[in-house]
Amino acid sequence: MLPDSLTKLVEQLQKLPGIGAKSAQRLAFHILKTPREDADRLCESIRDVKERVTYCTVCNNITDADPCVYCASHSRDPRLICVVEDPQNVSVVEKTREFRGVYHVLMGVLSPLQGVGPDDLKIAGLLQRVGGGKVDEVILATSPTVEGEATALYLARLLKPLGVRVTRIAMGIPVGSDLEYADEVTMTRAMQGRSDF
Secondary structure, three states: OOOHHHHHHHHHHHOOOOOOHHHHHHHHHHHHHOOHHHHHHHHHHHHHHHHHOEEOOOOOOEEOOOOOHHHHOOOOEEEEEEEEOOHHHHHHHHOOOOOOEEEEEOOOOOEHHHOEOHHHOOHHHHHHHHHOOOOOEEEEOOOOOHHHHHHHHHHHHHHHHHOOEEEEOOOOOOOOOOHHHOOHHHHHHHHHOOOOO
16 A cells, blocks of 8 residues: 555556556656655656647647747748658657758547547648648658558648649668568568669
8 A cells, every 4th residue: 555645646657658557656666765856856847848838839849939940940941841740750850950841740640440530630720831822842751650641641632732742751661671671561662762873
């Protein structure tokens, strides 16, 4: 039997993604053992995030200033929009240092089995941005999952009639891997997405 306050902490930690009962209990005991100042800083950081971080009204990315740094930047090309599933995907694209356009975050993917339909995603804002006639290309950078592919196909059908170029990120064999471990679908994608050398 744990004290009520510790039980409540375990229950709250268990609500975090990827944290089961045992992990939640380990984290709770770790917090209990840490100095009071560290626990206070953790609480302050959580409170700070909830109070200061919001979503960009243009692209739906997380930000502490609206519009976000990408939408407000004069060095980014607003005629090129990269569509991603979640805010964490923006940082993945940014790590390449190759993309100089702006973003649009869908906040998920179509998943009928999970009850996620087109109205649950941030698609209307994308259509509005593209419909203004100031966008040349939309890059669909959803994951190569069944849901990601379905979302990309759905968006392509909506976007193409608007007269914008719609492209899909290339998929295939990861750098540093061995061909003998590639499955049929991955190898097919790699062959379809090949480029001049």
